[in-house]
Amino acid sequence: MGADFSQPQRQSSIGILVMFFYTLQQYARALWPMIVIWIFKFDEVNKLYFFLGMATVFVSIGVVSYLKYLNFTFFLDAENEEFIITDGVFNKTKTAIQLRKIQQVNINQSFIQKLIGVYELDVDTAGSNKKEGAIKAISHELALELKFRLLENEETEHTIGTEEISLEEIEQKLFEATHPFIKISFLSLLKVGITSNYERSIALLLIFFSTIYENLQNFGDENNVYKEKVGSYIDENLVFQTILISIVFLFGIVLVVNVIRIVFKYYDYKITRQKGSLLLSFGLLNTKSTIIKPEKVQITTVKRNYFQKKMGILELKIKQATSGEKEERKSVIEIPGCSETERDSILKLLFHKIPEKGLMLQPNFRKLVFSVFLSIGLPLLGFIAVGYWFEPIVFEYSYVVPVYVIFIGLIQYFKFKNNRLFINENFIIKQSGAWDVSNDIIEPSKIQAITTSQLFWHKKLNIGSVTLHTAGGDIAFQLGDYSVIKQQVNLWLYQIETSDSNWM
Helix, strand or coil: CCCCCCCCECCCCCHHHHHHHHHHHHHHHHHHHHHHHHHHCHHHCCHHHHHHHHHHHHHHHHHHHHHHHHHCEEEEECCCCEEEEEECCCCCEEEEEEHHHEEEEEEEECHHHHHHCCEEEEEEECCCCCCCEEEEEECHHHHHHHHHHHCCCCCCCCCCCCCCCCHHHHHHHHHHHCCCCEEECHHHHHHHHHHCCHHHHHHHHHHHHHHHHHHHHHHHHHCHHHHHHHHHHCCHHHHHHHHHHHHHHHHHHHHHHHHHHHHHHHCCEEEEEECCEEEEEECCCCEEEEEECHHHEEEEEEEECHHHHHHCCEEEEEEECCCCHHHHHHCCEEEEEECHHHHHHHHHHHHCCCCCCCEEECCCHHHHHHHHHHHHHHHHHHHHHHHHHCCHHHHHHCCHHHHHHHHHHHHHHHHHHHCEEEECCCCEEEEECCCCEEEEEECHHHCCEEEEECCHHHCCCCEEEEEEEECCEEEEEEEEEHHHHHHHHHHHHHHHHHCCCCCC
16 A cells, blocks of 8 residues: 555655765865865874864764754645645754645655665745755655655545555556656757757857967067067968867867767656656756646747757747746756657647647837847947047957848847747747747736836837736737737736636
8 A cells, every 4th residue: 555644754764874965065065164274284184183073073964964864754734735844953843835835846866866776855836946845865666656645636636645545556656657658869869969059159169269369369469489480380271270170179079068968967858647747757867857737837938940940859848936037947847859749749738739829919120120229230339439439459350240240130130030929719829039949838827917018109100018927937029019919918817817727
């Protein structure tokens, strides 16, 4: 039969060792200045006092770890529908988490936990900026069962903690957890690694070669011998070839690093169905497992670029309720390397249907003009002003201006071309991006607030902006047909007021 979570439970007995490692880590972070001093002045330190001090530290860590393990318990309170965690060393702390507010339960496994053979279970609630509860050492089977209890996703009411789960049900859940309906292949991860994060790669290349060029200029200015003697023996073609090879080499390094990062982070990515929810598991050294409840999802983003389209892959990002922009970035769940068929399967599970694009709103051309002014006009004015009044030498780099104008102009054009807002009865889809084209999907019932704005000189043109605020972030659309926007806003507000959705 299943575990009786109505009674206080302790962590796995090996949890003492896990507690020791985590407590040691905390001590090391607090005492690292003293440790550094001891290392560099080891010969001057009294060896007897040093080893006695180290022994005292390790003994105190052991005692604290044992007390943490002994005082740490967790159980499900069926009467109050709460998950109770007690912990502490000398003073016990009791944390009560309401089951209806639990947003996400993650099962993670760090490198140390993998060596020991235990898992960590983290509990998050909607709108919080930290983990409400964490069990550091628990078996995989117990973690899965507890996760199912915390995130029960059936419509019928269940009496948590008093209803026994049969052995057959547990075995079925474990079978489902080990038999994914989607598995991201290693080849797909390689494709993602070589077709993403181009902005980071280009930025690194620009920084690297600008630094090299500046150093060469300084070296040449300060060394006449280099100019007069050494410089005459350097073949310009050889210099050009060296620079070209260096660019290719550095770009290759950036791609390799990106591929390694993607593989380590998302290795063995599996997605399984769990009573209408998604169970995701991935990671090479640090294994992460999390459940996504469809009703908790705020924004779902489908993103791909030209190369990914040719390779038949795309990326999915799922945002749930967060308490701020920092937590919003950290809590985004990414599913890399999906095929179109896998994308449709995930969207069907999340929304019970594939979102379709309905009425299309596109921005007024003045948005393009304004974007070009900000990204091209203002920088060029600054360039001319600096060259005319402060440093005329900057005009020697005027050959860069046409390249900059063409490159940035193309980016702004494609951003404007791809900037669309699609509306139908059940979904709102915001399309954006120049190279990486994203489609942000939300349901009107998930909207928390709506902000509309219209500058006074836009009234005659009948254009304005709208921002949809959700618990997972905001979606903004600027300079669209304002009469259509107001009409849709009234409809969305009516849907929000009449919706019985309980995503919190």
